[in-house]
Amino acid sequence: MKLNEDSQYIRAVNLKRDHITNYDSFPLNLPLIRNFEELRFHPNVTYIIGENGMGKSTLLEGIAIAFGFNPEGGTLNFNFSSYDSHSDLDEYLRLIKGVNRARDHFFFRAETFYNVATNIDELDKEPSGGRRIIDSFGGKSLHEQSHGESFFAAFMERFQGNGLYILDEPEAALSPLRQMSMLARINELVNQGSQFIISTHSPIIMAYPQASIFEITEDGMHESFLEDTNHYSVMKQFFENKERLLYHLFQ
Numbered sequence: 001m002k003l004n005e006d007s008q009y010i011r012a013v014n015l016k017r018d019h020i021t022n023y024d025s026f027p028l029n030l031p032l033i034r035n036f037e038e039l040r041f042h043p044n045v046t047y048i049i050g051e052n053g054m055g056k057s058t059l060l061e062g063i064a065i066a067f068g069f070n071p072e073g074g075t076l077n078f079n080f081s082s083y084d085s086h087s088d089l090d091e092y093l094r095l096i097k098g099v100n101r102a103r104d105h106f107f108f109r110a111e112t113f114y115n116v117a118t119n120i121d122e123l124d125k126e127p128s129g130g131r132r133i134i135d136s137f138g139g140k141s142l143h144e145q146s147h148g149e150s151f152f153a154a155f156m157e158r159f160q161g162n163g164l165y166i167l168d169e170p171e172a173a174l175s176p177l178r179q180m181s182m183l184a185r186i187n188e189l190v191n192q193g194s195q196f197i198i199s200t201h202s203p204i205i206m207a208y209p210q211a212s213i214f215e216i217t218e219d220g221m222h223e224s225f226l227e228d229t230n231h232y233s234v235m236k237q238f239f240e241n242k243e244r245l246l247y248h249l250f251q
Helices: 056-067 110-125 133-137 147-158 176-190 230-240 242-250
Strands: 010-015 045-050 093-097 104-109 163-168 195-199 212-217 220-224
Touching: 010 056, 045 056, 056 093, 056 104, 056 163, 056 195, 104 110, 104 147, 110 133, 110 147, 133 147, 147 176, 176 195, 230 242
Parallel strands: 045 195, 045 212, 104 163, 163 195
Antiparallel strands: 010 093, 212 220
């Protein structure tokens, strides 16, 4: 059953402005943060989009860490660090949670998923007497699969429903066909009581019906519709008038 406003796991996030003394250094100097107002999440799927450098991944990372996830991703039980590069934005964010609690949790970061895969292999080498971690990802080492296959193993095998799933650029290793398959998987999980918060560049991934889309620009963040986003407009212009666009690009 789909979640609604009364049953969603995270309702909103706002900024602890009383904890901020100045906005001179990263990440507080991002236009997104300077103009930040409360972000209210859709009960099912929320997209955070924008050009490179606008701060969407930084915001998503901050939300995930504030919730209790490891900065490099994984479930709430993952606790490792390959390279400490995350910002301290989480210290300035206040999450407003719903009364319900998710039964499953995962923070997926395309940038560091290799590190998650390595940590799984290392943990499974240690004698525990229990089920291997990799068995919940389909049983085959993620390092023995292509980049895209390992991504898809997480979405198809590890995500179990009734979950909170925070995804940072999940399309990074997926073909357009696999991106559409991922939309179908998102829909399955939404119908099983899951909530998604997704950062993406892909107009395919952000096409989930009735989702909330928040686009970050130099002016801050505003809610948008798919067809009004810059990502969609650029792709539409390219395919509708490819020759003209390529002519100007190559001049």
